[in-house]
Amino acid sequence: MTAKVAAGSVMDFIPFATRGERLFRRIRDLCRVEIQIAAEIDRRASLIDREELGSNFLSTTQAFSMFGRLMKGARWARSEMLKSDPVAFDSYLTDLILHECHVAVEQVRRILPLLMDALEVCDKSPSPALSREVRDTHPDHCIYCGRNSTEADGKRLTVEHVWPSSLGGDTDFENLAPACKGCNSARNHAALWTEFWFQGFHVRPRPSQNEVETFDSTKYRIAVMLFRAERDSQAKSLKEALYARGPIQSLELEGRTQPVDFIDVAREARKYY
Ligand SMILES: [Zn+2]
Incomplete structure (x- = not known):
């Protein structure tokens, strides 16, 4: 090892x-x-x-x-x-x-x-001292949804592995950030990335209504957010890329008739082709 x-x-x-x-x-x-x-x-x-x-x-x-x-x-x-x-x-x-x-x-x-x-x-938790350092040196809001602890659920923000610990994310300062309990559990370890891609959302020019409804959840918004951050993180950590992109509000769908994120992602695919 x-x-x-x-x-x-x-x-x-x-x-x-x-x-x-x-x-x-x-x-x-x-x-x-x-x-x-x-x-x-x-x-x-x-x-x-x-x-x-x-x-x-x-x-x-x-x-x-x-x-x-x-x-x-x-x-x-x-x-x-x-x-x-x-x-x-x-x-x-x-x-x-x-x-x-x-x-x-x-x-x-x-x-x-x-x-x-x-x-x-894999599977390591931050020490209390490291958790404290992360909380003390970051903005007091969830890295995903942008809410502070009072707005989220009144509970203290958790310390989240940006690249999941279950997938070999280091338990160090560069990979830890505050997240609310809701986003932390919606994210559900790393499963969401693979689920997201398995369902092929990224290659459909027009999603079905069912897909739009599925997509309209914290879990899938975080998936898109992480994907985009990962794509942009060539020269910086995934955490920095997430902070640079801003919280999840920027991924809000403009109503269900206009699933902008799907179309946006399909457009991105064409750029690479
Ligand atoms: Zn949150």
């Missing part, structure tokens, strides 16, 4: 990225290459609209899904196998990467240390 990212790795140069995010980005880079190849092969008889294909969004969807399954399997193996059979644990992780990420064997050597790194910081 002590493997570190090799010195000089491109992943070292992402400022403030948590360990889980470095792993995710590696997987996403691999997905992008794979999707570009698939797009070439499938050029003539594509079932997917070309506008959707080859975009950041498709590779992000695929990467989130792989990454989520990988972390889940690795956390399970850590709790079931690590102490009793460390050798089996190592080979389980190798098989897991091959199985979940569909990568060539040589890629496993690049992914495994990142996975070990992410696993090392």
Whole structure:
């Protein structure tokens, strides 16, 4: 459990990225290459609209899904196998990467240390002192909805892992921010990102009414907000990107007949294509 990212790795140069995010980005880079190849092969008889294909969004969807399954399997193996059979644990992780990420064997050597790194910081809570520091040095409002504790529910704001702890988010100052209990539980760990992408909202030019209703919830607004922040966070931490974007009000739908966020996201996809 002590493997570190090799010195000089491109992943070292992402400022403030948590360990889980470095792993995710590696997987996403691999997905992008794979999707570009698939797009070439499938050029003539594509079932997917070309506008959707080859975009950041498709590779992000695929990467989130792989990454989520990988972390889940690795956390399970850590709790079931690590102490009793460390050798089996190592080979389980190798098989897991091959199985979940569909990568060539040589890629496993690049992914495994990142996975070990992410696993090392998984499921940790901030100490009381660190929580206090986060509360004392941030604006007194929820990073997602912008309400302060009185406006939210009268309870003290919780301290939230911006990149989820269950997905290898470090428990350090750069990855912690105040959030209200409502948003914290609406977010429901990391599930929302993968759920959001699984449902394919990002590639539909026009969502169904059902999708609009689903989308009109704190959970999905946070999903969009996190996605956009992650996309913009090349040069800064995800937390900084969230603060720069401002609270969730900016994602309010302009009435149900005009689901602007869906259309906006589809437009974004075209930019990348
Ligand atoms: Zn909130």
